[in-house]
Amino acid sequence: MAGLLIFSFLVGAVLGQRFRVMVLLPLTLAMGLAAIPVGLVAHLAFFDGLKGFAFCALALQGGYLFGSLARFWLAAARASRVFARPLKTAR
Known part of the structure; x- marks a missing residue:
């Protein structure tokens, strides 16, 4: 879980360097859609998967x-x- 949080933070830092704030909405939506099947494959409870997504x-x-x-x-x-x-002035 800690590795995923670090990766998420670094991806956000790279996006903050290059893009505007509107990139966060589609990326968070895509992460939410990916969290559902990953939680099912990892045999996590629904609330554990939701907590990881949050x-x-x-x-x-x-x-x-x-x-x-x-x-x-x-x-x-x-x-x-x-x-x-400093400005160069004539003497």
């Missing part, structure tokens, strides 16, 4: 938040480096 969805969204914050932080660092150069 934790993975939360990890995905947390990773997305982390990735988008990292993107904006890197953009701000890059912008401050570009615009913080």
Whole structure:
């Protein structure tokens, strides 16, 4: 379960770097549709599968938040480096 949560977080972080927030809705829906047969194959109870799906969805969204914050932080660092150069004045 922990490995799946880490994987979900990392996928969310990658998506946060590249996409807008609307990518989370179809991805969460696809994860929910995949959780039903995986829970049946793994012989999990319905509520155990639902709990795993909820934790993975939360990890995905947390990773997305982390990735988008990292993107904006890197953009701000890059912008401050570009615009913080002193102007050369004639003497």
